[in-house]
Amino acid sequence: MASIVERPKKDGTVTYQVKWRQDGQWQTENFGDPGPAAQFKNLVEAHGGQWPHGWVRGKGFVEEEAVPGDVPFDAWATRYVDRLTGIEKRTREDYHRDIRIHLSLLRHVTPQGQMVPATIGNLTQDDITDWVRAEEKGERDPDAPTKWLRRPADPKSIANRHGLLFCIVQAALDATPQLRTTNCCKKTRLPRTDDHVDEEMTFLERDEYQRIAAEIRDPDARALADWLVGTGMRWGEATALQVRDLNLNSDRPTASIQRAWKKAEVGSPGGAFYLGAPKTKKARRLVALSPTQVSMVRELVAGRAPTDFVFRAAMGGEWRHANYYNRKWKPAVAAAVAKGLPKKPRIHDLRHTQVAWLIAANVPLPAIQMRLGHESISTTVDRYGHLVRALDDEITAAVEAAFGASAPVTRLRAVATA
Structure with a gap:
């Protein structure tokens, strides 16, 4: 808490000193009248015991001079993403979309309260906080109050976008000549990701999965569901699996994850998806197979060429998520729910279910990490440790x-x- 101390001077006048502790050190600012001193005291307390942004000691609020070479934030952010190396085309497109839809909401508020366009040089910590609140709140359609122009963002999405924003601002610090002296994103208080009920993951008991599987009448579609829940593979990995990736003749049969389906850039001539590298380095892995799984895939790949897909749709092509979900998985879940199943799992929940079964069998988390292809054990612990x-x-x-x-x-x- 800040306090005001009256300090008489030799000439008979009184100085009103606002005093508070910041990071263990005493801070003071002097005023000739009690009114401005009280206003400043309230500002310090409103800023959590910190100097109000834009306030220069002994001078008051002073608007920072523009840094030479300052550029509009959108232009700088776009240039930053364009120059990134080592990322996939789809990732670059996602970053551009976040800039266009979300980071474009950034505005700079001057110490006098005037809102001006954001530049890479004028953004402040308060501006970042205002942006986070705007992301949390969303924006309703003024002409239709029940509809959204922009839905409220969940904590994870805000954290991901803030991470991109942090890197964009940091690039201005690292630039030559330097366009900023501090990163205004460093002390942002982001929404906690555990402040909401986590409804993302659904775990199925074995009998619950069997109730859904029994409703999948297409044997090829049923085989893919059994494989997903039995291996914990991601959809894009399992459906990209080729005959040459299987090692079925050794004492320890395996499936090798070497590729996965990727979403292509909008308008790409090759279609909406393409085969690329797995999600991370550790996603390249060997997945041990059970005797039942070996028997199933032996039947599926009999007479197939090495580059043929292990799991194929009715016309012989690769499975597409939307087709499988709408034509096979969704009807099967609906039928099971109509018969009393209390859950509505997504296809990706088969991966979560595999983990739950392994944990129930006392399989150590590091072994589960390797089977799932998580880059870090912390991902496995954070996501499944509660089980x-x-x-x-x-x-x-x-x-x-x-x-x-x-x-x-x-x-x-x-x-x-x-």
């Missing part, structure tokens, strides 16, 4: 064994009894 309850008995038994028969509580009770 590791099957080990509770082993954990409590280990703690009990560590204390042994002479646990401290037991000895204290013995002394008290004596």
Whole structure:
């Protein structure tokens, strides 16, 4: 909290000093009248015990001079994304879309409260905070209050866009000549991703999956569903699997993940999808197969060429997610729900379900990480760690064994009894 201290001077006048602690150090600002001092005290407290942005000690609010070479934010952000290397075309297009739809909402508010267009040089921490709030709130259609012009963004999406924004601003610091001296995104308080009920993942019990699978009448479509839930592969990996990726004749049969379907840029001549590298380096992996899985794919690939897809639609081509979902998966789930199934899983929930089954069987998380192809174990722990309850008995038994028969509580009770 800030305070106001009256300091009489030798000439009989009084200085009103606003005093507060910031990062462990005393900060002060002097005023000749109590009114402005009280207003400044409120500003300091409203800024969480920090100097108000744009306030220069001894001078008041001073608008920063434009940095030579300053450019409109949209132009700088677009130029930054255009020059990125080592990313896929689709990723670049997604970044451009985020700039066009979301980061274009950025505005700069001057110390006097005037809203002006954002440039890479004039953005402040307060401007970033205002942008986060705008993303959280969304924007309703003024002509139709029940409809949205822009829906409220979820915390994860805001964090992803803020990450892009951080990199764009940092590039201005690293530029020659430098266009900024600080990164205004550094201290942004983002919405917590765990402040909402997580309804994204659905985990199926074995009998629940069987109830859905029984409604998939097409045997090729059923085989793909069984493969997805039995391997935990991503849709784009499983449907890109080719005969040459299978090693079925060894003592430890495997499927090798070497490629995956990628979404192409809009208007690409080759179509909406293309075969590319898996999602990450660790997504290139070997997935161990069970005897049942080996028998299933042996039947599917009999007489096929090495580059033929393992899973094929009715006309012999590769499966497309939209077709499979609308024609096979969605009707099967609807039929199962009509018969009493209490869940409505997506296709991707088959991957989550595989993890739940492995955890229930006490398979260690590092092994699950390798099977799923997660780049980091933290991803596996963050996403599925809450399911590791099957080990509770082993954990409590280990703690009990560590204390042994002479646990401290037991000895204290013995002394008290004596």
